[in-house]
Amino acid sequence: xxxxxxxxxxxxxxxxxxxxxxxxxxxxxHQPEIAAQLDLGADGRFRFALSYxxxxxxxxxxxxxxDGGIVLxxxxxxxxxxxAVVSDLASTDGALHVSLSDPDLLQGAPLTxxxxxxxxxxxxxxxxxxxxRVPLDPARRVVAIVPDLPVFPVPLAAxxxxxxxxxxxxxxxxxDMGVADFRGERLAVEGGALVLTRHGxxxxxxxxxx
Numbered sequence: 001x002x003x004x005x006x007x008x009x010x011x012x013x014x015x016x017x018x019x020x021x022x023x024x025x026x027x028x029x030h031q032p033e034i035a036a037q038l039d040l041g042a043d044g045r046f047r048f049a050l051s052y053x054x055x056x057x058x059x060x061x062x063x064x065x066x067d068g069g070i071v072l073x074x075x076x077x078x079x080x081x082x083x084a085v086v087s088d089l090a091s092t093d094g095a096l097h098v099s100l101s102d103p104d105l106l107q108g109a110p111l112t113x114x115x116x117x118x119x120x121x122x123x124x125x126x127x128x129x130x131x132x133r134v135p136l137d138p139a140r141r142v143v144a145i146v147p148d149l150p151v152f153p154v155p156l157a158a159x160x161x162x163x164x165x166x167x168x169x170x171x172x173x174x175x176d177m178g179v180a181d182f183r184g185e186r187l188a189v190e191g192g193a194l195v196l197t198r199h200g201x202x203x204x205x206x207x208x209x210x
Contacts, residue, residue, distance in 0.1 A: 022070050022189050027205035038194065038205050046072055048180060052199055059180035069189050072182040079175040082157055083147050086169040094165045097132040100147065101171040116144040116158055123158070136164055147172075 022040070029036040039047040046063040050056070061075035086101050098113060100106070113134055114123035118141040125148055128134050136142055144158035147170055159168070180198075187194045187205075194205040 022065070022187075022194055022207075026208045027194050028208060029203050029205045031201075031203065034201065034203060036196075036203055036205060038196075040070070048072070048182075050180065050198065050203075052201070055199070057178050057180045059182055061182065067186065070187050070194065072185045072187065074180060074182045078179050078181040080156070080181065081172070081174050081177040083159070083170040084173050085159055086171045088159075088162070088166060088168045090163075091165045091167040096134040096136055096142070096145075096161075096164050097167040098128055098134055098145065098147070099132045099169045101169055105172055112148045113145050114148045114158065115142055117141060118143050146170075 024040045024042040027038040027040070034050070034052050036050040036052075037048070040063055041047075044062055044064065046059075046061060048059045050058070059072070059074045061073050063070050063072050091097055098111065100111065111128040111132070113126050113128060115126045115134070115136065116123045117137070123144075126134055126136070134145070142161055142164055144160045145168075146156050146158040149156070149172075159170075185196070187196045189195075190204070192207060194207075196203045196205060
């Protein structure tokens with residue numbers, strides 16, 4: 001059994017041991033389907049790049065140590081992509097029709113819409129017919145729609161409907177598409193590496209030179 005002096009000495013050693021911390025440097029990740037790099041500058045600025053399958057994104061902004069890890073904030077603030085309404089007119093056949101100002105945006109794929117009904121918090125995905133007619137559930141009241149682009153991890157802002165009998169054309173505005181929107185994003189420190197949770201994956205970023 002250890003004496004009180006021995007226990008005290010052990011606690012003193014543990015208290016003096018350095019805790020994990022992340023500082024300025026270059027951190028890289030090489031995982032299946034993932035390549036990423038995070039540069040933390042001594043001036044509190046960062047640069048980030050990620051390639052994940054068919055998705056590429058980048059960001060720059062400020063970083064700071066916090067809660068045993070670091071936090072990233074993209075600057076300037078990101079303007080997310082959106083679908084702007086070109087026209088929204090009453091349809092003469094009582095149906096909802098949707099089109100895009102640039103049909104080539106879909107590269108030959110059918111137009112799919114995220115349709116929100118009044119009785120459900122989550123949208124359902126409905127494929128438009130070739131003439132743009134959107135088959136809706138006649139027993140439910142539709143309140144909003146937006147074209148769906150599967151490459152985006154979060155749904156784009158929906159357009160509220162004045163009624164089901166509309167003829168709407170959307171225009172896609174990319175804005176800051178491809179810029180990672182970090183808003184106080186926390187990265188934990190594990191074994192000297194930074195761990196970022198992104199797109200449902202835990203990305204381990206190891207410091208170069210270690």
